[in-house]
Amino acid sequence: MPFKYNFRRRRVTFAKTLQLLKQRNSKLLVETGTSRNGLNATKSDGAATIVFGKWAQQNGAKLHSVDISEASVNGSQTEINNQGLSNAVTIHLSDSITFLKNFKDPIDFLYLDSYDYSKTDKDIQIKSQEHHLKEFKVIEDKLHKNSIVLIDDCKLPGGGKGKTVVEYMLKKDWKILINAYQILLVKKDSLV
């Protein structure tokens, strides 16, 4: 990505994830919560659908991005079309839990970034954390020894989107590779 797109607090974790995707020859990427504002939101939302969609296109992989909001799906699809990425990226209009429950194939990369978090509202914080945990639980049997998981909006008051799901993952067979604004995890016994 040209430097004019400033990924700020996500730059380090995006870069490491892209390196790992290449190293592990990842082919199937899944994102919850799509890039509703396209590349206009590299600093705020992160524009991950475009970042990982571009990588998918350049590396013969596929990205599935799911979102419950029609406006978000339309915004994301517009940017995907503008960037010429529609052969590599499919955007689905659905609740993420329903979508993941019905997902049949093994997943190489899972990006959790749906239910919007709040820096101040504790009720929203807990709902967002529980939602991301639920997403992980319904899809964890589709993850394998070389799968990569990235969770957005973590270093925030109340622990961010990843608090509950990361606690759960650490009790299972996952380890943290980078603990920053985003948390990047791989399986404990996988080589990095």
Ligand SMILES: C[S@@+](CC[C@H](N)C(=O)[O-])C[C@H]1O[C@@H](n2cnc3c(N)ncnc32)[C@H](O)[C@@H]1O
């Ligand atoms: C922060 S944005 C996603 C940003 C995107 N990942 C990016 O990097 O640009 C969060 C999105 O999650 C969606 N969302 C909220 N609850 C959801 C749910 N239950 N299932 C699927 N998407 C949901 C919202 O509609 C919103 O578009």
